[in-house]
Amino acid sequence: MTKRFALGIFDDEDVLLHAVENVREAGVKIYEVFTPFPIHGMDDALGIERSRLPIAAFFFGLTGLSFALWMQIYMLGFDWPMIIGGKPHIALPSFIPVSFELTVLFCCHGMVITFYTISKLYPRWKTPVLDVRSTDDKFVVAIEVNENTDMTKLTQLLRDNGASEVNQKEMSKF
């Protein structure tokens, strides 16, 4: 599906933040903002809802913890019981370091994999770049447009809010 975008190019992140606020206040829906680095406060300015990744993280952690405890209790308690240091077979304090590490391991890997998947960053995925300069020193505000959009008005709005240029681009992979 092909989509058309109006791209407002900005040179400064402070200007950009205000512009995003003002553009949204003017009733224009912003598709996405592309920046070379994360900008503090941008999520709020764009009105993006908080990620639910922490909930996933909690359950990944819980999975890791359960797996670690099951593994150690089963292996050392039932499958091949051994006496180590005169402790009982199932000696919980000695399981805690391993349980902690596996919790963290599952949590981290699960989170990275989940994040990449929902961000469509898995291998062989071609990431469409609207303006290559957004990977260098420019800040790009992308606004989806169609035939009915008043481009002069939109261009004026972006320019008034400090955009150094306003371009249009069609993208087929969105």
Added chain:
Amino acid sequence: MATLTHHESVTAEYLEVSPNARKKFIMIIVAGVVVLAVGLLLSALGIGAEHHEGAAAAHEATSHGAGPAAGHHGSPAWLKRLIVSLWHNNVFFTGVSAIGTVFMAIQYVAYAGWSVLIKRINEALSAWLIPGLILMIGIFAISLINHDIFHWTMPGIMDEGSENYDHIIAGKAGFLNLPFYLIRMVLFLGLWAFFTKRLRDLSLAEDLNGGTEYFHKSINVSALFLVIYAVSSPIAAWDWVMSVDTHWFSTMFGWYVFASWWVSGIAAVTLCTILLKQAGYLRWVKEGHLHDLGKFMFGFSIFWTYVWFSQFMLIWYANLPEESVYFNQRLGGFDGRYTWMFFGNLVINFVFPFLVLMTRDAKRQMIMLKIVSIAILIGHWSDFYLMLMPGTMKAENGFIIEIGTALIFLGAFLLLMTKRLSQASLVPVHHPFLDESVHHTT
């Protein structure tokens, strides 16, 4: 982002301690005195002492070689309990008080901006250091009469041939002797109080004159203080807490005590911030600041647990008698009278803050932070109780006298802290990072 919101000029804000509030603090002290009197009376009359026979037997079983003659010191139980609980509370409150300056110093050397608005609370928290030093000397002197707290102060314990002679303790004579001990006590608390005063003076001068000169000076003072504190706080922990169990030692102990003080100090700052905010002060303190304090409490509760467990697991695993006696006393020793506290300690100081403060929303709500910070303060007070009581009171510990003493300390602490808070603007108006703190978002 500092420029996100439009400018609103930040003005000085003065706390007025209403006579009503002061009356409340005095009521806390009065309540403490009443509870203390009741506790002393009950203890002196021997009510609740029915455990003593069995408990004494348990003590024999777990006592670490000091022998019954040397293990029991002179004071009657009620007096001994009073002295020990005075020491316990003073160590706890003085340690928490020092955290105010430590926290502020760390913020200075880290060039942190967010915490500027709560800086005055940290300064006020450290108001207890000088009274703490005086009380500590006083209580230590009283404890010397019957050697109620520190077994190593017994006369002749380090002289070969004396009937009190203890070979292991004699080996520690180079460190645990009265002059050196007292020098350390005065030196450490004196240094902490000196740096607190220095940072406070710089901060007040900055309020008057402005400029960045005071800020840079404060950074130098803070850096020096942190180095001194890093060396002195573990030694203080050995002196004031660990030397109660004179035969026993743990290399984790300095960190363990520091972690306990530190997380309690942050909880105290958080609680104070919330109470002031709810009383209508600190109007520039927003959710973001509370969120950061919440993260600190959450993180350092885990840190405390980490240190606690590191100490526990090594001792549990190696199971050397001279080391595991410490946990033997707390886990099932003395007829198991400390066991519930041992596990309760982990629940209130780890499980509770960990689960409650896990989500972002919880860290941004005053009510959650309030509950958790109160729990942490009670929890770490109990943690110190658990460090000190089995070594001193053995099976004769109790709670009424201890809670009474704690209330007296709390009331006095609050009187002093609010007094210091009211002496300067709650907002350090000329701090160079003030603007950053006002616009802080997380």
